[in-house]
Amino acid sequence: MASRRTVVPFGPQHPVLPEPIHLDLVIEDEKVIEAIPSIGYVHRGLEKLVETKDYKNYVYIAERICGICSFIHSLGYCQGIENIMDIEVPERAHYLRTIWSEYSRMHSHLLWMGLFADAMGFENLFMNCWRVREQVLDVMEETTGGRVIQGSCKVGGVRKDISAAKLKEISAGLDKTKAEVEEINHVFFDDSTVIHRTRGIGYLSKDDAYKFGAVGPTGRGCGVAIDARETGYAVYPELDFKPVVETAGDCYSRCMVRAKEVIQSADLIQQAIEKIPDGDIEVKVKGNPDGEYFSRVEQPRGECIHYLKGNGKRFLVRERVRTPTLTNIPPLVKMLAGCEMADVPVIVLTIDPCIGCAER
Amino acid sequence: MGKITFTMAKRILKSLASGPATLRYPHEPAKRYDASRGHIEIKIEDCIFCGLCSKNCPADAIEVSKDDRTWEIDRFRCIICNSCVEACPKDCLSTSNVYLEPVFSGPLKDKTIGTEPEPETKEE
Numbered sequence: 415m416a417s418r419r420t421v422v423p424f425g426p427q428h429p430v431l432p433e434p435i436h437l438d439l440v441i442e443d444e445k446v447i448e449a450i451p452s453i454g455y456v457h458r459g460l461e462k463l464v465e466t467k468d469y470k471n472y473v474y475i476a477e478r479i480c481g482i483c484s485f486i487h488s489l490g491y492c493q494g495i496e497n498i499m500d501i502e503v504p505e506r507a508h509y510l511r512t513i514w515s516e517y518s519r520m521h522s523h524l525l526w527m528g529l530f531a532d533a534m535g536f537e538n539l540f541m542n543c544w545r546v547r548e549q550v551l552d553v554m555e556e557t558t559g560g561r562v563i564q565g566s567c568k569v570g571g572v573r574k575d576i577s578a579a580k581l582k583e584i585s586a587g588l589d590k591t592k593a594e595v596e597e598i599n600h601v602f603f604d605d606s607t608v609i610h611r612t613r614g615i616g617y618l619s620k621d622d623a624y625k626f627g628a629v630g631p632t633g634r635g636c637g638v639a640i641d642a643r644e645t646g647y648a649v650y651p652e653l654d655f656k657p658v659v660e661t662a663g664d665c666y667s668r669c670m671v672r673a674k675e676v677i678q679s680a681d682l683i684q685q686a687i688e689k690i691p692d693g694d695i696e697v698k699v700k701g702n703p704d705g706e707y708f709s710r711v712e713q714p715r716g717e718c719i720h721y722l723k724g725n726g727k728r729f730l731v732r733e734r735v736r737t738p739t740l741t742n743i744p745p746l747v748k749m750l751a752g753c754e755m756a757d758v759p760v761i762v763l764t765i766d767p768c769i770g771c772a773e774r
Numbered sequence: 775m776g777k778i779t780f781t782m783a784k785r786i787l788k789s790l791a792s793g794p795a796t797l798r799y800p801h802e803p804a805k806r807y808d809a810s811r812g813h814i815e816i817k818i819e820d821c822i823f824c825g826l827c828s829k830n831c832p833a834d835a836i837e838v839s840k841d842d843r844t845w846e847i848d849r850f851r852c853i854i855c856n857s858c859v860e861a862c863p864k865d866c867l868s869t870s871n872v873y874l875e876p877v878f879s880g881p882l883k884d885k886t887i888g889t890e891p892e893p894e895t896k897e898e
Contacts, residue, residue: 467832474832474855542785545795552805559809559869565855573856574809601782 419447422755426455430533430759433769435743437762441755449750449758451743453773460774464733469495469703469724470569472733476720479735480771481562482525483713485518487720487735487771488567493647494709494722495569501699505649507571509690512648513584514554514564515711516679516686521550521562522714523672523679524595526766527602530669533759534611539601546594553584571696585687588680595680599673612665616749616761619663628745629738630716631675632765635668637661642712653685668764675714702726713738715766739765739772810871811854816845818886820866827858827867843888850880 419442426434438450463475476491477484489511496503528543551561557576558564566574576584602608618628623636633640634657641657643650658674660667703724711718716738723732742765749761789795797804806812823843828836835851836858838844859867 468830471830471832471857474853474857478853538782548795555805555810556807557809559807559811559856563853565811573860597785 418442424758428759431762432529433767435762435767435769437750437758439750439755439758444755446750446753446755446758449747451747453743453769455773456770457773461733461735464730466729468728469730470699472730473568474565476733477563477565477567479774480713480737480768482522482768483518483715483718483771484562485514485564485567486711486713486718488564489515489648490709490711490718490720491722491733492567492569493711494707494720495703495724497707497709498703498705498722498724499699499701501570501697503571504694504697505691506575506693507695508649509686510572510574510576510695511567512650512653512686513576513683513690514558514566515648516683517550517554518564519679519714520591520676521547521554522766523676524550526672526714526763527598527669527676530760530763531602531608533763534608536605536607539598539608542598546591546598549587549591549594553587556580557584568696570699571694573696575695581687581690585684588684592677592680595673595676599677602669602673608669609666611757611760612669612764613662614664614666615757616665616668616753616764617663618745618749620661622748623663623745626744626748627741628716629741630713630766631668631671632716632742632745634659635671635764636663640717642710642717645710647711649686649689652689653682655682665760665764672766702728703730715739715768715771716742735774737768737771737774739768742767743772804873806871806873808871810873811856812870812872813849813854813874814847814852814858815868815870816847816886817866817868818845818888820864821845821888822864823888824863826861826863830857830861832857843890844885845888846883846885849874849882849884 419440422439422441424437424439425431426436434455436452439446440448460475460479464472473488473491477488479487524543524547528540531539554564555561558566558574566572618636620637623633623638639657639659658671658678660670704726706723709720718738719736721734722730724730746765753761823838823840825838828838833851833853835848837846856869859869
């Protein structure tokens with residue numbers, strides 16, 4: 415008998431989806447044969463604004479591309495302008511940028527871990543993740559003035575400095591946070607509920623991950639050791655850093671990569687605090703950018719590229735952002751083919767979709 | 775499994791002893807720090823109505839009129855980025871760390887009218 419196929423629309427509004435992505439799931443009984451994605455529900459036209467806003471003020475808009483990796487977006491943008499204009503950013507500013515970048519990663523991963531636990535129906539773990547995340551956000555608000563939109567990065571340096579006493583306090587606080595994250599990680603790694611829902615599900619081979627352009631934890635969970643932090647921006651070359659790589663390629667290993675990266679980020683912040691030099695935090699910027707640059711930064715979700723082009727005027731000619739979610743959609747489609755209908759929310763979440771970021 | 779049950783049990787006991795991690799807002803005031811960006815405030819007596827804040831606003835939330843001596847901010851448009859505070863040559867703008875109360879409907883525009891300048895003082 416010929417099999418009967420049904421198309422089930424999934425999203426953009428769905429109780430388990432944190433982001434408005436739409437998937438047409440072609441299913442046969444309970445098995446997904448194919449997933450057809452479509453995006454375009456939250457386009458805001460932020461790239462176009464670059465033509466009407468002063469390049470120094472556009473950093474506020476660049477930061478608002480995403481509500482989670484906001485700081486890293488502003489860092490990517492500022493880094494691009496600084497390279498076009500040959501601005502030498504003070505060393506201390508680089509260190510502070512690294513500290514805040516890693517805090518962003520911690521809060522993003524903890525948020526994701528909570529959402530992931532929630533998608534599996536493990537609400538207790540969800541709340542525990544977000545309780546720990548609050549400690550990270552408190553440090554962000556105390557040092558920059560904003561919980562998720564920090565606004566502390568500017569062209570030529572950073573806006574706020576952190577005092578030596580505060581840095582010490584942060585470092586000590588991270589020990590406490592790390593202990594609590596370890597406790598949560600324990601549950602993610604060993605709990606039978608988590609293992610049942612994630613191990614062997616949403617498999618993507620290393621070759622496919624590379625071929626379809628998986629970035630960030632999605633790629634690293636399949637054994638592809640790609641991390642833009644290795645390109646040597648900010649002060650990563652001076653820190654002891656090696657990307658976290660897992661080889662299993664399933665939902666479980668992608669979860670492990672993120673869980674381990676939270677601890678790694680805390681370590682990187684502590685290393686940066688130990689090495690941070692005294693000095694200025696910004697340089698005065700004169701003139702307008704003339705030229706183009708591809709700025710690469712590693713966001714919690716993967717590699718993000720800011721392309722900037724200026725023509726010597728106050729307003730840039732073009733800004734183009736390639737966000738990690740967009741590149742992670744083809745691997746997602748590959749992962750979804752052949753899975754069970756009930757596993758779709760879990761698999762979609764493992765790429766950590768941020769559609770607001772992807773559509774800008 | 776035994777180990778995990780123990781981990782979670784320890785957490786449950788800790789949570790029982792420490793009470794909820796959340797605040798009972800609005801009965802308890804929300805957490806805020808010195809650096810928190812709550813809302814923009816103006817000391818209108820120092821304002822020279824130069825309009826630099828308005829020009830530097832990435833959200834076009836500020837309107838300044840030199841002729842009417844008024845300074846107006848649209849609280850719904852303002853993204854509290856601090857750009858105007860940095861641009862102000864007279865340091866009459868500041869960011870308060872108090873978040874504004876929620877409202878049911880907009881627009882929420884705050885118009886501040888400056889006092890008439892005293893001609894003699896100006897000439898000096």
